[in-house]
Amino acid sequence: MKNTYGNSVSITIFGESHGSAIGCVLDGLAPGIPVDENFIKEKLSLRRPSGGISTARREPDEFIIHSGVYEGKTTGTPICILIPNTDTKSRDYSSNLNKARPGHADYTAFMKYHGFEDTRGGGHFSGRITAALVAAGAICYSALLFKGIKIGTHIKFIAGVEDRDFQNLDADISSLQNKEFAVLSDTVAKEMIEKIMEAAREKDSVGGILETVVTGVPSGVGEPWFDTVEGRLSYALFSIPALKGVGFGEGFGLAKMKGSEANDEYYIDNGDIKTSTNNNGGILGGITNGMPITFKCVIKPTPSIGKVQKTVNYISNEETDIEVVGRHDPCIVQRARAVVDAVTAITLCDLLSERFSTDWLGEE
């Protein structure tokens, strides 16, 4: 299936940047999970362009839940969330018509949809569609919180500036929840923002690395082959525009370690089996071991930049130049973070519901 994923809990997304609405259908969540529209709004606000850094379109992301929620709780039936597009003012795209913006999907979209695609504002490839993922992810995250599972993502790296590692997980995750620019160290955040603004002034952009931690997931979830927790999460994460790599635990850092360093030794903590390090990111043989699930994602620099770039017109098959004008973010790492959280929440609900029954997420 193309715009649907998930087995027990699934999501279907739809919409174009300049169509009448975008949205999603979230299906399979257990009945009885509290749905708080304010919580969804908070999560959506973390994805929205932020003052200072973002110059992108600003819209309220008002949403309507058309189904699947009754008297403030999930019914167990599909939840349709519709997010109308309001800020779709017609612009003059004619100067860049049929020119492939480098780093964007214009050309690949054309090769797939043969010119029938709605190209305005990126169409179905627009980062705007991720608002639907974030809204659905917020509902899934409510379900996880209900079961004591918490997710926290911080910006680990932007433009040569690095955030500190997670230390006290509970406190760190709490501190990240409503931070618009999710860095653990406030000094580091300031430095990163300076680097971003510098790139903006140069009509350029920067990328970065997000680090995610999930606490409270029971052990024994996942499969040894194919349906590994890593495979399921990464499959979903690669939907996030600009995300180009995923590493679990120490990820690519494992290449430099020896077995004696990389192996996480076990010990007993108050009767519970734990590991003293967590280089494997809470997953061994594709299955959770009860330790926090950790992974890093790389977000490439925003492809929309003001600098003149070489490109082609894919209709006339001629070389040409392009200057991507209009609103664009010099960095989307801070916004992608809300989407990583959301996709993680959706995928975990799916894995847990599949493993422990379709009612499990709603059970006290």
Add this chain to the structure above:
Amino acid sequence: MKNTYGNSVSITIFGESHGSAIGCVLDGLAPGIPVDENFIKEKLSLRRPSGGISTARREPDEFIIHSGVYEGKTTGTPICILIPNTDTKSRDYSSNLNKARPGHADYTAFMKYHGFEDTRGGGHFSGRITAALVAAGAICYSALLFKGIKIGTHIKFIAGVEDRDFQNLDADISSLQNKEFAVLSDTVAKEMIEKIMEAAREKDSVGGILETVVTGVPSGVGEPWFDTVEGRLSYALFSIPALKGVGFGEGFGLAKMKGSEANDEYYIDNGDIKTSTNNNGGILGGITNGMPITFKCVIKPTPSIGKVQKTVNYISNEETDIEVVGRHDPCIVQRARAVVDAVTAITLCDLLSERFSTDWLGEE
């Protein structure tokens, strides 16, 4: 599904390390694709433990194709490949009984299968199961070669030693095909092997990074959300034991680049649209752009090491020590390479068959 993946072309794997056989069912390949058993053998030999480096069990990987191939060609029906286990000599596992080997799936397997799993030799988690992936991958690779699609994977990094980048793709891919230790530079290979032997002497192990390139994949394959080429490939790749991270194109290196560097500019080459760099690894918006697909995978150091490690007995819930005795590889990066090739071939057959019709792979 648990041990099955793929939509149009799919694979189901089965088997335990010390059971009577392992194997797979490869389904959905177009009819009429030539199947050469020698080609399969060659690929299997690349995955097998190699003299000098590997100390692991040596078996011939004889296989039987029970169905789906008739008169040397695929029939279009499921292909069952059975690989009998012959070298399963009973060993005395009693000293390490119910002790979780650090870095291994013993404990997570127990939490999933509740003690009913066949733990001998790693059971269903054994790297041996990947022989089935390699055999199926060889058939899929025949299909791809038939359509002019080529796959090459080299060891990019082991223990501080780095191989050169791909240069002449055709020549480089050719040179890798039957190399047991797949490094582009022979000097580098020698250095890597020295590092591996050094780790072996220390009763330790090392990991590394594999880099893969695929040429000849048409543009317009993949989907913008969920069924991105990155998502589909990474989902499958994470099945490979010890693989903990995947990055496409420049992968995690993109975090350090600016948009003006990371964006791949387009130009016309003899009437064809190409990009002058390939930092996005041939995929934009989840869809192929006709450039080579490139990605890197990190393989963690072999968890089986001779050094004494701290662990727990997960039945008695007590802390203890463990010394993993017996045959184990100080490095499996060179062997994982054959599996990466195989999983890539299987996934691409699936994506192409889904996109261009179930007959496409068999059509001249």
Add this chain to the structure above:
Amino acid sequence: MKNTYGNSVSITIFGESHGSAIGCVLDGLAPGIPVDENFIKEKLSLRRPSGGISTARREPDEFIIHSGVYEGKTTGTPICILIPNTDTKSRDYSSNLNKARPGHADYTAFMKYHGFEDTRGGGHFSGRITAALVAAGAICYSALLFKGIKIGTHIKFIAGVEDRDFQNLDADISSLQNKEFAVLSDTVAKEMIEKIMEAAREKDSVGGILETVVTGVPSGVGEPWFDTVEGRLSYALFSIPALKGVGFGEGFGLAKMKGSEANDEYYIDNGDIKTSTNNNGGILGGITNGMPITFKCVIKPTPSIGKVQKTVNYISNEETDIEVVGRHDPCIVQRARAVVDAVTAITLCDLLSERFSTDWLGEE
């Protein structure tokens, strides 16, 4: 997945009878297929309660296509169709609260959703949700017509009255397209309506049999096991509320035939291989043979009847009586017909797209 089906072309439905809207997301249709909103309206009007027979709620079934259609054609991205609920006047359900209506899903819904379901007007089980199937089916049917494939369903049997068999397929299918009460013989239609009105006067209801024929489907579509054309169609058809049986070709009539009668003999017609009878309904070994696909579905009598019935209160676990008051149809066979057509169209688009490529349906 729960409210999504299809592999290459898929549909996700959502909504409750008395929520703000119902709808669906139709995904995977090839780009470039003309979408005519009037054609969708016509199909929706065939599903709507009709004067004379139906007493059920009358609403306009206005719909909004929020995505996936641009400049009158499919873009290849997901099509969200939203149908707002307008006629959801609050009624006093208190007298029948927690009483299981016999033949309805009230009790099974409670056992599945544990009381969190929106029970108003049947909630997510309401026949109203089929409007979303019909709208999506109309778009799929446009795609099929574009490829020369036609679907016709007539009421074969209601309350002892039987329609004639299909004769001239082209003419018969044409005559059925916009008939509100789809019977081939007008005399028979009149008799059936009389029987229905008689049942209505008795506060009772009747069921019946629908017969469907599809012409123009190429041979070689379907699979021998599991993904048989029969299996795929029946899976989808059983979604239709009140549909309790499906038979292909002569269906249950085959039990009374001998092999020499049931076997369809082949002959050559103008160079084309055809069969002189079509007792197998155009499908052999799960795969189409190029003859018309034919099947019959049985629709049970509307469970909502005015007569007093014995039942239980599933909360208090006590026996009680129930009188289902309010608007209900004495027969829904004539309305189910539009849904059978729709589900058939969606499933065929899926099968054809899977077989012949994701672009095929849009190719001239």
Add this chain to the structure above:
Amino acid sequence: MKNTYGNSVSITIFGESHGSAIGCVLDGLAPGIPVDENFIKEKLSLRRPSGGISTARREPDEFIIHSGVYEGKTTGTPICILIPNTDTKSRDYSSNLNKARPGHADYTAFMKYHGFEDTRGGGHFSGRITAALVAAGAICYSALLFKGIKIGTHIKFIAGVEDRDFQNLDADISSLQNKEFAVLSDTVAKEMIEKIMEAAREKDSVGGILETVVTGVPSGVGEPWFDTVEGRLSYALFSIPALKGVGFGEGFGLAKMKGSEANDEYYIDNGDIKTSTNNNGGILGGITNGMPITFKCVIKPTPSIGKVQKTVNYISNEETDIEVVGRHDPCIVQRARAVVDAVTAITLCDLLSERFSTDWLGEE
């Protein structure tokens, strides 16, 4: 996927009639379920051609379980069951080469596999493949029995002769378990066999109707749309060669009933909610209501008959005659029964595991 079905519990089948082996991979069953090879043998013997009626090939159906079972219990990993083909004596097929046997899949197989298929003995379309379903079904049935769920199928109708209805379900199901010719009334069985032998003497064949009942399935299993219990069962049942129709509860008989007759009224039986009739076959709104699941399947007359039939050569595109010589059954209804039981068991394990957790089937 083509030869794989199921979500939580899945099965993949493979093999050709005259290849080296057929078999299947059964995946997703909970760990800890006892596997008794004798029980599997018993079930296989019910599918095997029986003396007196069948003239078809007689082979022992010896099977090897290569994986997923350890110390007599399921491990939770995929179970590969291999059934070698031994009775594949080469015959002279040349006289009927490329002639489409009426009622068989020869022509549709050719249109799908383009002549690459292994046509010997029906190839992958052979009824022999159902032995793999029966073996897997036996293991699934063990799991169901462990949870108190029982399945019984009897021959309801053959050639004008009708068996009595189910009466005492427990006793009736027990009496059917090991009956080779599964009819409730022994007198009726004798009459049916006479009719079959009569058809055999006429070089003809007969079909019939099977009726299945499943007791002990909990309520609340299934989904209102798409993943209805009816849809899931029928999808799988249509894999059975010659099966052309499925009806749940009263099935096609519902067309003749009024709502007041068809509706199953509820009552309280010792604290449990039950219905006094079961015309809906234990399923309402696609979901189980705790009453026995009942359905009927129609099996068409064996297409292989000795009589001369008209047909075509699909290579030369010429009309011709065909006389299907060799061993064939005048009736396969009695053998199909074992397959119906098996497919039902597999599908129910899937539905239950999906609903109640992947461990549920193995839990005491």
